[in-house]
Amino acid sequence: MSDEQTLPPQHQDQQPGQETEMRPQPLTIGEYYQAAGKLDGMTAIVTGADSGIGRAVAVHYAREGANVAVLYLNEVEDAERTRLEVQAAGGEALLFAGDAADGEFCRRVIEAVIEKWGRVDVLVNNAGEQHPQQRLEDISEEQWEQTFRTNIFAMFQLTKAVLPHLRPGASIINTSSVTAYKGNPTLLDYSSTKGAITSFTRSLALNLAKRAIRVNAVAPGPIWTPLIPSTFDAEKVSHFGAETPLGHPGQPADVAPAYVYLASADSAYVSGQVLHVNGGIVVNG
Structure with a gap:
């Protein structure tokens, strides 16, 4: 590869993408990560957990020390791999395939999780999709609505379904994006949803403060996940992340520890905040 090329050129024709088809495979957990029992006995729900950032978080x-409910759309092979990796890490996993923007699906998930483990301590709203277009006029109403449905409506539905079961000390963590802060000329609808997620996070944190439920977000920069080859052409993928100060894309393993921090007692005095894991891009947000 050239100095500016960060990845082998590749493209997948369908979203959600498949992690099993990616080369190189994304890194789920870093070689030097040291677990410390920060989530012992907890139960977490993670959307978009079949691959990428969601799998790494799970x-x-x-x-x-947590058990994890793995929510995904239809990526069965990837989701089964997540189950195996969660089990190998010492946890139990429940898999749920469906649309998190469907309120009835969310209610069924919560009922099953409560029946299995009797509690929910952490909700990670992570599922998302993006579809680049060169001009605003090229974005159809259907695309605009679908992007909002997946990226922000699902957060509303799942959070609403789980709230009656969250106890003081529980944590909600939403996945925003660097695009919410610096924009993106070809991801207008996606960037708009990420701005909405940041505002939702801050407002919900204020709303739930008296219930001692913390709400925060993580705003990743360019991270090597199935969303990338299923979104961009092979040429753009080959230079993905090169524009960051660190000069390369991040791995899911680089982002997941931020979600551990926000879920654990280490962040007991942190709410309404956004952590930026983006390769050195300064956004002052």
């Missing part, structure tokens, strides 16, 4: 949580 595996890190299992390493820290």
